[in-house]
Amino acid sequence: MTPQRSTRHTTPLSRLTSHLALPLLPLPLTTARVLTAGGAALTLLSTFLAWTWTTAFPGNLTVTGYPGGLQVLTLTGAALTLALLLATTGLPGLRRLNPSRRHTATVHLAAGTFATTWYTLGAIAIRLGGLVNLEPGGYVAGAASLVALVGALALPADRTGPPLPPRPLPAWAEILLIAAVFGLALSVLTYGIGTAYGELFTGFLLLTGFTTAALFATGLGSRFTALAHRHRRVTLTAALVAAVLFPLTQDTDEYTLIIVNILIFSTVALGLNVVVGLAGLLDLGYVAFLGVGAYTAALVSGTTASTLHVHFPFWAAVLTGAAVSLAFGVVIGAPTLRLRGDYLAIVTLGFGEIFRIAVGNLNGESGPSLTNGPNGIPNIPDLVLFGYDFGTPHSLAGLTLTPFANYYLLMLLFTVLVILVFSRAGNSRIGRAWVAIREDETAATAMGINGFRLKLVAFALGATLAGLAGTVQAHVSYTVVPEQYVFAGPVPPNSAFLLAAVILGGMGTITGPLLGAALLYLIPAKLQFLQDYQLLAFGVALILLMRFRPEGIIPSRRQQLEFHESEAGADAGTGTGTTTGRGPGPDGIRLTKAEA
Amino acid sequence: MTTTTTAAPVLTATGVTMRFGGLTAVHAVDLTVHEGQIVGLIGPNGAGKTTFFNCLTGLYVPTEGTVTYRDRVLPAKPHLVTQAGIARTFQNIRLFANMTVLENVLVGRHTRTKEGLFSALLRGPAFRRAERASEDRAMELLSFTGLTAKRDHLARNLPYGEQRKLEIARALASEPGLLLLDEPTAGMNPQETRATEELVTAIRDRGTAVLVIEHDMRFIFNLCDHVAVLVQGEKLVEGTPETVQRDERVVAAYLGTPFEGAPGREEIAEVEAAEAHAAEETDR
């Protein structure tokens, strides 16, 4: 076994770790395997022991014989590590778990288990004040997960055999597989949202992060992507069904409210992705357009606090909100988009602040009476659509739809609409022109593209989509206040977080901003202790991301293509005989200017 | 290789002048390209050739002068120039690096298609039809330039020669009446240069006139019906390749005038013999 990686990693997520060449530790193969397997098994067993003596640490880790709280995460991680190690060594039943036949995935999982376990032990020590609060079980878990990690890092990089080709499945089995994966994803998400305390959520994030990386390292990730691509319709339906079913899996409104807000945040992020991801325009005041939509909807909602005493039906309110947002978009965009460079960023940043401050001043004292100033517009009534009151629970076939579930479903409709707009606009003559402008505006205009007009279309479309989302947001939050629409603040959505969601998730993709928004909403919501350091932590995280994964969690199709191509190029070798780089003509006829 | 003087002019530039502050990069240049012609534009580095192209295509607003395309005076707006029927390539390749080869060519179709945002959102049958027609046309151009196999590659991952070809395919996608090529063979090896010569001839045969800037003189003399020489922003000579080649002012502009005590013929022959001898030595 040569201690070198023979070929490049190819899956996007494993690129994060591709800096480290396996094995990091020089140990014989058998020793490495035994250490990993033994460590993982012992870690698994240790979760049945007590890790601490008091129930003061949440999740009750004091019971022997029954894992609880964070122990369950360690248990899951250890079990997966063990399964994957056995799969990679070629255990017949499990082999299919790791078709790439590389140890990388095992390393990811061992690292994930180690991180989760040590995080738990650290959290216990910090919360209860010292390592004395650990029971022997905790020490066993810590030592065992370390041993497993050491063993895993000593595993060789080579494949243990040729990669397994995908086993052909009948179509119905493939569809069933897609459904199962979505079911699994839904339950993982529900678990994450339902985590009752910050420590459990952090542990959950750690383990899911590493497991996802491992999943892609095994090759199962890209296989599923290919499968989902083949059955596009089925996949979309499954995603939609999973999304619709979500509120039905909840018996309280607490998490449904979280998910509605996530949905609003993601939808707005996706709207921003048209502007930033496709057309490459840096909009730093995007949240103002959400505010315009929300304020418009609030003003025409019929609330007593509104200075306009009108009550539009919802569809009319939506159209008004979108139209007003569109108008603002055109007014802001028309003068600035003619200029190149950073002017747009400056102007939108200013617009975002001006909107917030102006809305705070339109209270009848510092300005005309319109928005009720800093107090905002409260008591926005619940929506009633076709006699269906969104504010009361409804019973549907034995299942209860809570008020927030109603709004969730409505918002889902808007999300689907925005997804549709994004994908259809992006994949058309207009969308290609946007990307061309983003890539090279001079070349784009030389290809006949009217740069100004197309940028204005993108900007206005983005504003409209945000306005649409705003109309729903006004009803979900019952109140609109200027402070909801800041540039940067602890509560998403704000302009900085929106931009971060797009960049973190992956520019120009659909799933990227959705995932990015979910993460950026959940992390501050779950980790209250971060409150004061949130923006700092956030900045550090973004810098790290830009350093290690500039394309975001989910790379766009174009960037994925790049991975595949570099692989294909390496295999095929060069030899086209083309010269790269400019130089004088090789045949020596090229003439140069005489010395003056 | 006949100069078709009877054919109608495609492009007429009259008195084009471009000043950057105190520097006059192009001074009162007149140039006419006729239907079915390949016209060469040569000149030493910094002569103002690229600047002249930028004036023709609206990237620069010329300080003075007008550009006429088929009897229409062109506005100095690049997208309107392309719309009118002039397409170009760039000296330092400017592809849409993160788009695929096919997408690059599809962007070139922009002026010849009309589908707006709403038809894209609604995806009616007309939209689908237009999209398919565009793709067919783009694929045809890819096969014309020999890039069919690369359709799904990212433009930035193509080898250099193919990037140049793709730029030409992208320009052709706008169905131009006149194609401007800025040093299409720069950095190419001899085989690739020959292939590009054939490509340019084929483009002319398809009915597109070509105006080409090139430093490779063999390329210019093999291909062009007409050559104009630009020196320090001014048009020095113009005519058939043969007349231009023989013109002493052109040679002087490129190589400089011989100074007093310049090496005579015998010395040059001596040096060449010595070099040949040295080459033999190294071969052994």
Ligand SMILES: Nc1ncnc2c1ncn2[C@@H]1O[C@H](COP(=O)(O)OP(=O)(O)OP(=O)(O)O)[C@@H](O)[C@H]1O
């Ligand atoms: N935007 C600009 N601003 C100021 N000066 C410019 C600008 N563009 C070109 N120039 C100047 O104009 C002159 C002509 O440059 P140009 O690029 O047109 O030469 P060229 O004939 O294309 O040369 P080459 O063979 O090297 O491509 C140069 O002196 C250049 O520095």
Ligand SMILES: [Mg+2]
């Ligand atoms: Mg030039």
